[in-house]
Every structure is written in structure tokens, then in C-alpha cells.
Amino acid sequence: MQTCVKSPRNGCALHGVLQTVQAINGVVPIVHSNSGCAIQSYLSNKSSGLDNTYFTGQNVFSTDAQERHIIFGGASRLREQIKNTIKVVNGDLYIVLNSCVSAMVGDDVEAMTRESREQGETIIESLTAGLHGDSHYGYESVVTDIIKKLPLVVNIPEEKNDKLVNIFGILPKEDIYYRGNLAEIKRILEGIGLSVNTFFSYGNGVEEFKNASTAALSISFSRWGNAPAKALEELYGVKNVEFSNVPTGPIEVAEFVRKIAAELGVSSDVVDAFVEKEEKEFDYYYQGVIDDFYNEAGSKSLAIVADESVAIRVGGFLKRYIGADIKTIIVTDRVSKKESSDDSENDVLNTIANEVYYTQDGKEISDILSNNNIELVLGSSLDRNLANGKKRTGLDISFPAYNKAIVNKSYVGIRGALTLLEDYLTVVKEDNHAKELELLEYIGQNVG
Amino acid sequence: MAERIGKHIAIYGKGGIGKSTTTSNISAALAEAGYRVIQIGCDPKSDSTNTLRGNNYLPTVLDSLREGNKIHLDDISVKGFKGVLCIESGGPVPGVGCAGRGINASVNLLQELNLFEEFKPDFVLYDVLGDVVCGGFAVPIRDGITDRAYVVSSSDFMAIYAANNLFKAINKYAPTGGAKLGGVIANSITAGYSKSIIDDFTSKTGTSVAGYVNRSIVVQQSELYGKTVIEANPTSEQADIYRNLAKHIAENEDLVVPSPLGAGELRDWAREWGDKIYNLESGVVAGAEVI
Numbered sequence: 029m030q031t032c033v034k035s036p037r038n039g040c041a042l043h044g045v046l047q048t049v050q051a052i053n054g055v056v057p058i059v060h061s062n063s064g065c066a067i068q069s070y071l072s073n074k075s076s077g078l079d080n081t082y083f084t085g086q087n088v089f090s091t092d093a094q095e096r097h098i099i100f101g102g103a104s105r106l107r108e109q110i111k112n113t114i115k116v117v118n119g120d121l122y123i124v125l126n127s128c129v130s131a132m133v134g135d136d137v138e139a140m141t142r143e144s145r146e147q148g149e150t151i152i153e154s155l156t157a158g159l160h161g162d163s164h165y166g167y168e169s170v171v172t173d174i175i176k177k178l179p180l181v182v183n184i185p186e187e188k189n190d191k192l193v194n195i196f197g198i199l200p201k202e203d204i205y206y207r208g209n210l211a212e213i214k215r216i217l218e219g220i221g222l223s224v225n226t227f228f229s230y231g232n233g234v235e236e237f238k239n240a241s242t243a244a245l246s247i248s249f250s251r252w253g254n255a256p257a258k259a260l261e262e263l264y265g266v267k268n269v270e271f272s273n274v275p276t277g278p279i280e281v282a283e284f285v286r287k288i289a290a291e292l293g294v295s296s297d298v299v300d301a302f303v304e305k306e307e308k309e310f311d312y313y314y315q316g317v318i319d320d321f322y323n324e325a326g327s328k329s330l331a332i333v334a335d336e337s338v339a340i341r342v343g344g345f346l347k348r349y350i351g352a353d354i355k356t357i358i359v360t361d362r363v364s365k366k367e368s369s370d371d372s373e374n375d376v377l378n379t380i381a382n383e384v385y386y387t388q389d390g391k392e393i394s395d396i397l398s399n400n401n402i403e404l405v406l407g408s409s410l411d412r413n414l415a416n417g418k419k420r421t422g423l424d425i426s427f428p429a430y431n432k433a434i435v436n437k438s439y440v441g442i443r444g445a446l447t448l449l450e451d452y453l454t455v456v457k458e459d460n461h462a463k464e465l466e467l468l469e470y471i472g473q474n475v476g
Numbered sequence: 477m478a479e480r481i482g483k484h485i486a487i488y489g490k491g492g493i494g495k496s497t498t499t500s501n502i503s504a505a506l507a508e509a510g511y512r513v514i515q516i517g518c519d520p521k522s523d524s525t526n527t528l529r530g531n532n533y534l535p536t537v538l539d540s541l542r543e544g545n546k547i548h549l550d551d552i553s554v555k556g557f558k559g560v561l562c563i564e565s566g567g568p569v570p571g572v573g574c575a576g577r578g579i580n581a582s583v584n585l586l587q588e589l590n591l592f593e594e595f596k597p598d599f600v601l602y603d604v605l606g607d608v609v610c611g612g613f614a615v616p617i618r619d620g621i622t623d624r625a626y627v628v629s630s631s632d633f634m635a636i637y638a639a640n641n642l643f644k645a646i647n648k649y650a651p652t653g654g655a656k657l658g659g660v661i662a663n664s665i666t667a668g669y670s671k672s673i674i675d676d677f678t679s680k681t682g683t684s685v686a687g688y689v690n691r692s693i694v695v696q697q698s699e700l701y702g703k704t705v706i707e708a709n710p711t712s713e714q715a716d717i718y719r720n721l722a723k724h725i726a727e728n729e730d731l732v733v734p735s736p737l738g739a740g741e742l743r744d745w746a747r748e749w750g751d752k753i754y755n756l757e758s759g760v761v762a763g764a765e766v767i
């Protein structure tokens with residue numbers, strides 16, 4: 029059956045690949061594509077206040093293939109671009125990325141990177157092209173590619189570090205708060221004495237990928253993290269544990285660290301002390317706003333439009349800690365993976381919301397929201413735009429988020445959970461205030 | 477597309493079946509009869525017009541596109557026998573790039589260069605390589621570039637299979653302005669059943685035979701001289717065969733949308749013929765009557 033998706037929010041697989049590698053410090057991407065593929069990704073991220081890593085926007089190296097490179101093959105153009113790129117910028121790792129035209133014409137990208145490797149360059153390729161899937165798949169496949177191909181260009185250390193963990197499944201830019209979220213998870217794991225590879229941070233990302241093999245454990249926080257974690261397990265025996273989402277709130281964090289501690293043999297004294305401290309911190313601030321919630325936010329009916337793992341953590345948290353009335357969850361990242369609809373994530377989603385939908389179609393999402401009497405929407409800017417140019421009240425938790433600057437905000441863990449409370453309550457109060465004003469105006473005009 | 481200048485004819489057929497030989501002889505015969513003719517080789521091998529221009533060097537359209545220089549018609553065309561304008565589309569080396577896109581690009585480029593307005597041809601013949609394997613190779617019969625196609629076929633099953641594939645492509649594109657079929661050019665006809673096989677195939681698919689071209693040593697001999705039969709052996713019987721074929725193609729306006737056989741039908745049809753031929757070869761007398 030043919031379907032037409034209106035305003036899809038997910039980019040192509042190349043965009044997923046590109047925005048993932050752009051977030052790794054030390055990586056220089058070289059895109060083998062016709063003009064436009066890379067800039068397209070930049071434009072969508074830019075409008076979401078998300079794009080400012082070193083090799084983005086106009087600074088992405090691309091072969092800008094023209095018709096003659098399609099007819100005669102673009103391999104030699106790629107060879108030229110690889111050489112030029114290496115000449116003008118220093119990178120810890122160069123990655124050649126593939127696009128639809130190159131994949132369709134069948135350019136031998138691998139031969140070009142092999143040639144460059146033989147000349148001693150630290151370069152690998154990811155053959156994932158736009159047509160292979162959406163941006164989530166792009167993350168999954170490029171991270172897996174890096175893990176599998178890194179041994180071609182660097183020496184992988186052999187010794188193991190029984191306190192080191194790898195984090196997968198928090199997708200750069202797809203999770204608009206990925207930087208802050210990764211930092212908070214890192215803080216929590218360091219709190220029980222572990223070291224953490226987040227890969228996407230101000231540290232040396234390439235170095236972290238290199239050391240990933242020495243880790244004692246990989247933690248995957250969404251289905252998109254499973255493939256890279258499994259690759260590490262197969263290649264280096266690094267055990268992996270899968271979670272459906274990132275722990276958000278003290279109960280969830282406690283459960284999470286206890287599970288990880290058990291896996292790695294961290295002493296229970298350390299864990300107990302950490303959990304107690306975190307709970308105290310959370311409670312202290314939570315108490316400060318809880319009355320406000322009862323007074324202001326009690327009966328708001330809300331909808332969440334987000335990737336599965338984000339929907340689970342945000343929805344689960346609001347339901348548990350403030351008793352939010354979540355009418356609807358719309359999952360937007362299950363379009364390219366055809367999992368059965370009765371897996372455990374679905375069960376979890378069904379305990380959080382009355383109704384769960386799976387779509388990334390803008391029209392369908394808008395219809396669902398309008399038909400369900402939703403007062404607050406936690407989703408992307410697209411979900412909050414109404415046809416009449418007005419905006420639905422709500423909170424940005426998904427890509428894309430327009431007119432927003434995002435630095436290191438987090439909505440997970442303990443501190444991120446508190447920020448989520450704060451932002452949610454602010455939106456509710458503003459909404460209530462606006463309604464009050466409307467009412468007063470109405471009374472002023474119509475009464476007395 | 478703007479009003480077509482001249483009749484634009486695409487010639488298809490299985491690899492090596494005799495497309496270039498036949499097309500060049502048709503061009504030569506038409507030119508000899510006083511028409512203005514362009515022959516465009518749509519094949520990366522760029523050997524379509526060899527016998528029209530005595531094997532002289534001719535840069536291809538895509539060669540000049542690759543170099544990226546400004547292209548003039550004079551650089552990529554040369555006048556051959558009796559003024560036939562010879563052009564080779566060219567293409568990538570085997571195994572890289574996209575030849576289908578190449579055909580597309582060179583046909584577009586020729587239109588941009590106002591080739592037809594400048595030369596004012598009566599006939600334009602497109603000699604298209606091999607089988608129609610992807611959209612690119614169907615370009616000459618799509619988008620109104622040609623309005624008629626002929627397919628060269630022998631009685632070999634694979635040649636007929638390729639012809640049937642072309643019928644499928646015509647069938648798909650004709651309703652939206654693509655070319656229709658002028659007929660099948662039966663090539664390399666030898667004595668015996670080969671004519672009957674082609675006749676039977678055309679009648680099963682609602683098409684017709686445009687002409688029968690014998691398998692002849694004169695063809696090969698002329699080719700060795702770097703010439704068409706029309707030029708090298710103008711008084712031969714083979715030359716007249718090509719002249720008649722050219723005349724038919726010039727005058728024929730009976731264009732059809734063929735009804736290609738389905739995969740199963742084609743297989744069954746071939747098997748039936750296999751049985752008939754077996755009986756014939758092994759001397760079962762009834763076989764001859766069947767044919």
C-alpha cells in the first residue's frame with residue numbers, strides 16, 4: 029500500500045548518520061552525495077536551535093556530486109575530496125558517509141577509503157544511505173559501523189576496565205536534550221564510582237569509542253542502542269543491559285543504579301549512600317512545588333508526542349510524581365522498524381496513557397490531538413502548531429523544537445526530572461493565567 | 477516536448493543481435509534516397525555509427541560532458557555516408573556509474589543544443605543498447621522523444637525474450653505519450669523455421685514484421701571494410717533488402733501498442749516450439765506441416 033506522510037519529522041538515514049557523527053568530538057565527516065543532502069540536515073537542525081558542532085552547516089565536506097559523477101561514477105571525485113579534506117583539517121577519525129545517488133549508482137566507496145587507509149589515514153566509511161531508513165536507523169547503523177570498523181585504523185586496547193560503562197540509545201539531536209541528558213546519566217553513574225563513555229560530549233569521542241571495548245558493561249536506553257551494544261558484545265564480550273528509557277525520578281534512578289551496581293559488583297554501601305543523597309536532593313526541591321501542582325495542574329489532560337523511550341520516561345514520571353492525566357501517547361520513531369505490536373514497551377506505554385498511537389504523520393497527529401480534547405501537548409513544535417497559526421499550550425520534548433536555544437538542559441535522572449517539573453509547572457501556570465485574563469476580559473466586556 | 481522535427485525512430489534488441497548494422501544500413505538507404513538523416517548511438521560502446529563514417533574517431537556526447545567544457549554540435553557530430561549525421565552518446569566504462577542516466581543526459585543535451593532545429597532531419601534513428609534493464613534505457617521511448625520503436629530480433633529465444641521485454645516497456649509508456657511499436661525487424665534469417673518462429677511470435681503479440689533480413693556474408697564483409705552494405709556492395713541483393721526495409725520504415729504509419737506475453741506464456745510458447753523443432757530435426761514428418 030502506498031501512503032503519503034504529511035510533515036514527517038524524521039530525516040533520512042544519512043541525516044541520522046550525519047547528526048550522530050557531528051556530535052562526536054574528533055570526527056570529521058565527508059559526505060559523498062549530490063549537493064543538498066548535508067545542508068538539508070543542517071537546516072532542519074538549525075531551526076531547532078540544535079546545530080553547532082564543529083563540522084556542520086557550510087562546514088561539512090561533501091563531494092557535491094553532479095550529473096557527470098552519476099553517469100561516470102563518483103569514486104574518483106570522492107578520492108579527491110578525501111585527499112583535500114585530510115589536507116585542510118585534522119581529525120582523529122575521518123568517516124565517509126554515503127547517500128542515495130551513490131548507493132544507487134553503486135560507487136565503490138569502500139575502495140576509496142581502503143586506498144586512503146593504505147596511505148596511513150585514519151578513515152572508515154558508513155555505507156548507510158538516505159534510502160535505507162530514517163534518522164533513528166542512521167544513529168543505530170553508524171554507531172555500529174564505527175565500533176566494527178575502528179579496529180581497521182586504530183589499535184584497540186586489550187585490558188579490561190571493570191568500572192567503565194558505555195552508554196547507547198540517547199540519540200544526538202533526535203533527543204533534543206541529549207547533551208544535558210547524557211551529562212546527568214554520567215553524573216549518576218559516576219556517583220556510584222563508575223567511569224562513563226557517553227561518546228557525545230566535550231571529551232574525546234573517538235578515544236571513548238576506542239576504549240568502549242574495554243568496558244565492563246554497555247547500557248542501552250532505547251531500542252536504537254541495542255545494535256551497537258550487541259556489536260561490542262560480539263566483538264569484545266562487553267555485556268549489555270537494555271532499558272526501554274532513561275531513568276527519570278528518584279525511584280527509577282534508585283532501581284537503575286541498583287541494577288547496574290549488581291551487574292558490576294559495586295558495594296551496596298556506596299549505592300545506598302548515593303541513593304539516599306539523591307532522594308534527599310529530589311525531595312527537598314519537590315516539596316517546594318508540590319502544593320502548586322495540586323492547586324494548578326491537577327486536572328490538565330495531556331498528550332505526549334515523542335520517540336518511544338522519551339514518551340515512556342516523561343509520561344511515566346509525570347504520572348507517578350504528579351498524577352498527571354495522560355490521555356494520549358503518540359510514538360513517532362517506530363515507523364521504520366516493524367516490531368510486533370505486543371512487546372513489553374507497548375505494555376508500559378499502555379499503563380501510562382489511555383490510548384497509544386504509532387505515527388509520524390503530521391496530519392494524523394493533529395487529528396488525534398484535536399479529537400481527544402487535549403489541553404497540553406508535550407511534543408515537538410510541529411505538534412503544537414495549530415492550523416489557524418495559534419499554538420497549542422505545551423512543552424518541547426521532541427524534535428524539532430523551533431525558536432528554542434538548547435544548551436545543557438536535561439529532563440532525566442534526578443536534576444533533569446526537577447527541571448521537567450519546573451518547566452511543566454511553568455507552562456501550566458502560564459496557561460491558567462492566560463485563561464484567567466481571558467475570563468476577566470470577557471467579564472469586563474459583558475458584565476456590569 | 478516541442479513539435480518533433482522529422483520522424484524519430486528507436487531501434488532496440490538484444491545485445492549483439494544486429495541493431496547497429498541494421499540501423500546503419502537503414503540510415504544509409506534513407507540518405508541514398510535523398511532524406512536528411514541523423515543516427516544517434518545510445519550505447520556506451522559508441523560503435524553504432526562506425527560503418528557510416530569509415531570507423532573515424534568521433535568524440536562522444538558524454539565525453540564532452542565529462543570534460544565539462546562548453547559543447548558545440550560540431551564537436552560531437554560528424555557527417556558520414558551521403559551526409560548522415562553521426563552522433564554517439566557514449567557512457568561510463570563498464571562496471572561503474574550509471575549508463576541509463578547517461579543516455580538520459582545526452583538526449584537532453586542534444587535537445588538543448590537545438591540539434592533538430594539546426595539540422596532539420598527527415599529521420600532520426602536511435603540505436604539503443606541491449607535489453608531494457610532499467611528506466612534509463614527506456615528514455616528514448618518515453619517522454620515523447622521518439623514516437624516509434626522497432627525491435628531487431630532473430631529467432632533465438634533470448635532475442636525474442638528481449639523483444640518481449642521491450643514490448644512490456646512500450647506497453648507501459650505508450651498510454652502516457654511514449655512511443656508505439658512499428659514492428660519487428662527479423663534479422664539473421666536462415667532457411668528453415670526461423671521465419672516461422674518470428675511470424676508466430678508477432679501474431680501472438682499483436683505486432684508485425686517490418687522486414688526479413690537474411691544472414692549474409694556480405695554484411696560481415698562490408699563491416700570489415702568499415703562500410704555499410706549500401707555503400708560497399710550497393711548492387712548486392714542484401715543492399716536491396718535494406719532498401720526495402722528502409723522504405724517500409726519510412727512509410728509505415730501502422731503503429732501498435734503490443735500485447736507482450738506473460739512470463740509463463742512465453743515459456744510455454746518456447747517449449748511448444750522446442751517440441752516442433754525437435755520433431756523436425758529428428759525427421760518426424762508431421763512437424764513440417766505444423767510449421
Ligand SMILES: Nc1ncnc2c1ncn2[C@@H]1O[C@H](COP(=O)(O)OP(=O)(O)OP(=O)(O)O)[C@@H](O)[C@H]1O
Binds near residue numbers: 489493495664691696
Ligand atoms: N544479417 C546479418 N548477416 C550477417 N551478419 C550480421 C547480420 N546482422 C548483424 N550481423 C553481424 O553481427 C555482429 C553484431 O552486429 P551489431 O554490432 O550490429 O549488433 P548490435 O545489436 O548492435 O550489438 P550490440 O548490442 O553489442 O550493440 C556484427 O559483426 C554484424 O556484422
Ligand code: SF4
Binds near residue numbers: 065129159
Ligand atoms: S534521502 Fe537521499 S537524497 Fe535525500 S537527503 Fe537523504 S541521502 Fe540525500
Ligand SMILES: [Mg+2]
Binds near residue numbers: 495496497523524603
Ligand atoms: Mg550496437
